[in-house]
Amino acid sequence: MTVTQDALDELWDFADPAASAARFADAAARTSGPDRDELETQRARAYGLQGRFEEADAVLDGLSGATPAVRTRVALERGRVQNSAGSPEAAVPFFRTAVGEARAAGLTFLLVDALHMLAIADTAGADAWTTEAFAEIAQVTDPRTLRWRISLHSNAGWRLFDAGRLDAALREFEAAREAAVQWGTPQQLQWAAEAIAECRAALEG
Structure with a gap:
């Protein structure tokens, strides 16, 4: 199989990371080289979502990092493991590494993923990371990459909501809905x- 983001999306069910891990393991067993490694990064991610952090790290330890995409995904998933384990400060350097790898290789989808994770892990810099992510997709036409607009607006909305800035939060949530209508899944809508x-x-209350 060719490992595109669409191919990875087909294997993912974030509501059932255990089943997702099994699908990624099966797909990885049927390929080799960088394609296998990219699939394995997603198995590691699925382990992390189950709280199986040591197993996730062990999978990532076994990957070669032979291509920019693999190196970016390994850094991303190491960061996600740390963040999910309750150590966002430890996650930040991995996400920064992913940003550098993705930017150097022109991997815009993964670059925006890393920036969006930095906005989650580095709360003090969240607005700046989000602004940078929006700048990266300003000229993008790929619908799957533009789907990041949903998460970026939504996450910004919840930050504002938690800060009590409800009018500004509502504007972000409405922007997320507009993006979901154009590029999102039914669940995101x-x-x-x-x-x-x-x-x-909350505004009415």
Whole structure:
């Protein structure tokens, strides 16, 4: 198989990371080289979502880093493991590494992924990382990459919501919904609608 983001999306079910890990393991067993390594990074991610952090790190330790995409994904998943394990400060250097690798190789999708994770792990710099991510996709036409606009607006909205800036939060949630209509999944559209409803209820309360 050719490892595209669409191919990875087909194997993912974030509601069932255990089943996702099994699918990635099976797909990796049927290929080799960098394609196998990219699939294995997603198995590691699925382990991390289950709290199986040592197993996730062990998978990543076994990867070669032979291509920029593999190196970027390994750094991303090491960062996600640290963040999920409750160590966002330890995650930040990995996400910074992923940004550098992705930018040097012109891997915009992964670059924006890394920037969006930095905005989560580095709360003090969240607004700056988010602004940088939006700048990276300003001229993008690929629909799958543009889907990042949903998460970026949504995450910004929740930061504002938690800070009590409800009017600004609502604008971000509405922007997330607009992006979801254009590029998102039905689940993302539902989440955007729920965020808007919660924010409006808070404003009215």
